[in-house]
Amino acid sequence: MSSLFPILGAAQNYAWGKIGSQSAVARYAHDNDPSLSIDESEPFAELWMGTHPKAPAVISNDKSKKLSDVISSDPEKYLGQSVISRFGSKTELPFLFKVLSINKVLSIQAHPDKSLGAQLHAKDPDHYPDSNHKPEMAVAITDFEAFCGFQPLDQIDALLQKIPEFHQLVGADLAQKYHVGISKSSLSKNDKKKLLQAVFGQIMKTPEDVVAKYAANMVARTNQQPEVFGSVLADLIQRLNQQFPGDVGLFCGCLMLNHCFLKSGEAMFLQAREPHAYISGDIMECMAASDNVIRAGFTPKFKDVETLVSSLTYSTDPVEDQKQKPVAFSRGSGDAQFALYDPPIDEFSVLQVKFDSKKGNVATMKGVDGPSIIIVTEGSGEIAAKDEKAQKAETGHIFFLAPRTEVVMSSKSTDAPFTLYRAFCEL
Ligand SMILES: [Zn+2]
Structure with a gap:
C-alpha cells in the first residue's frame, strides 16, 4: 500500500441519529461508497473512522481488507515507532475519529480519568469494559448544541428559587442550605462544591416515579408561565421532555448544566469527570479508544449513580473556558x-x-x-x-x-x- 490510501468508514444506526439523507453520516457514507443505499426511514447516527473491532474501517478498493490488517502488515510504517511504544498496539490506532449527526439528546455522561478508570474496571468489568480514560473532543460542522459542565453556583440557585418543582425535588432544607451556603464568603470553594454535590446527589437518588411527577408539573409550567424559565430554557425542557418524557435529565441536565451553543469550527474538549451531553447538530468527534462511560440521564442504560455523584469534579467553569480554541498549524x-x-x-x-x-x-x-x-x-x-x-x-x-x-x-x-x-x- 502507498502512504495515502482511501478507506471506508462504518455507519452506526443508533436511534438518536438524524433520519435518512438529512444525516451527514448517511450522505458522507453514500458519497464515499455509492453502492451503499440510504434508507430514508432509518437513523444514521455515527460514522466510525478507525480500527475499533466493533466497526472497523476497510480499504476502499478491497472491502475484505480492514485498515487494521494493513497496519499490522507493517506497524512501523503505518503507526510509527513512537506510537507503538507509547500505546503498545501494532494493529490499532490510539484514537477513533467519528462524524455524529444528532437528532435527539444523547445520555448525560461523564468519563473517568485514568486512575478511576482502572478502579472501576477492576470492580465492575461488565459495565466498565476497559481501564483506560476516555478524553473526547467535538468540533462543530453545523450549529451544535450541548450540555457541558455545571452552571455557575448562583445561576443554579436562581433556578432553584424560581422553579417550584426543582425546589420541591431538592427539598426545602437542602435548597435553603445551598442558597445560604454558596453566597457565604466564609465558606471555602471546596465546601461550596460539596453543596452542589449534595443538590445533584439528591436529584440523582430520587426514585424515577417521583422525578417524573415533578417533571410533568414543571413541563406544564413551561407552557403556563414560560417567563419563569425564559424562552430558551422553556423550549429546551419541552423538546427534551418529548424525547425522554419525565426524565431526571430535565433537572440534572437542563437546570444544572451549561447549555452551550457552538458555531461551525468551534470545538469543545470534554475533561475527565465533567458531565456532558450532545443535544443537536453535526460534529466531528475524536476520542481515545475506550468505552468507559458513567451515565446520569436521558438514557435507558445502566446508571451508576453512586460512582457518578462521588466522581464528578463539580467545577463550575464558564462555557468559554470549556471551548478548545484553535491554534496555528506550523506545518x-x-x-x-x-x-x-x-x-x-x-x-x-x-x-x-x-x-x-x-x-x-x-x-x-x-x-x-x-x-x-x-x-x-x-x-x-x-x-x-x-x-x-x-x-x-x-x-x-x-x-x-x-x-x-x-x-x-x-x-x-x-x-x-x-x-x-x-x-x-x-x-
Ligand atoms: Zn462523552
Whole structure:
C-alpha cells in the first residue's frame, strides 16, 4: 500500500441519529461508497473512522481488507515507532475519529480519568469494559448544541428559587442550605462544591416515579408561565421532555448544566469527570479508544449513580473556558487556512483545513510523526502524498495517511469551500 490510501468508514444506526439523507453520516457514507443505499426511514447516527473491532474501517478498493490488517502488515510504517511504544498496539490506532449527526439528546455522561478508570474496571468489568480514560473532543460542522459542565453556583440557585418543582425535588432544607451556603464568603470553594454535590446527589437518588411527577408539573409550567424559565430554557425542557418524557435529565441536565451553543469550527474538549451531553447538530468527534462511560440521564442504560455523584469534579467553569480554541498549524502552508485543535492529551489532535470556494488553490502539509485519518466534509479537490499520483478528494471521501508523509491538496469546487478534517496522533 502507498502512504495515502482511501478507506471506508462504518455507519452506526443508533436511534438518536438524524433520519435518512438529512444525516451527514448517511450522505458522507453514500458519497464515499455509492453502492451503499440510504434508507430514508432509518437513523444514521455515527460514522466510525478507525480500527475499533466493533466497526472497523476497510480499504476502499478491497472491502475484505480492514485498515487494521494493513497496519499490522507493517506497524512501523503505518503507526510509527513512537506510537507503538507509547500505546503498545501494532494493529490499532490510539484514537477513533467519528462524524455524529444528532437528532435527539444523547445520555448525560461523564468519563473517568485514568486512575478511576482502572478502579472501576477492576470492580465492575461488565459495565466498565476497559481501564483506560476516555478524553473526547467535538468540533462543530453545523450549529451544535450541548450540555457541558455545571452552571455557575448562583445561576443554579436562581433556578432553584424560581422553579417550584426543582425546589420541591431538592427539598426545602437542602435548597435553603445551598442558597445560604454558596453566597457565604466564609465558606471555602471546596465546601461550596460539596453543596452542589449534595443538590445533584439528591436529584440523582430520587426514585424515577417521583422525578417524573415533578417533571410533568414543571413541563406544564413551561407552557403556563414560560417567563419563569425564559424562552430558551422553556423550549429546551419541552423538546427534551418529548424525547425522554419525565426524565431526571430535565433537572440534572437542563437546570444544572451549561447549555452551550457552538458555531461551525468551534470545538469543545470534554475533561475527565465533567458531565456532558450532545443535544443537536453535526460534529466531528475524536476520542481515545475506550468505552468507559458513567451515565446520569436521558438514557435507558445502566446508571451508576453512586460512582457518578462521588466522581464528578463539580467545577463550575464558564462555557468559554470549556471551548478548545484553535491554534496555528506550523506545518501547513499555501492557499488554505489551517486550524489546529490540540487538547492536553497524547492520543489525538484534530486539524481543520479550509480552502475558499475557488478552483486551483494549492496547500501543503508536512508530515507528522504518527498516523492520520482525513475526511472531506465539503467541496471537492485532490490530494496526493509527495511524489505520488493525485487522488480525487470529494465530500465524504476518507483517507488513511502514514506517518512522516507530506501531502499536497488542491481545491476544485467553486460552489462550496473545500474543507477537510484530519485527526492524528503525534507524541
Ligand atoms: Zn462523552
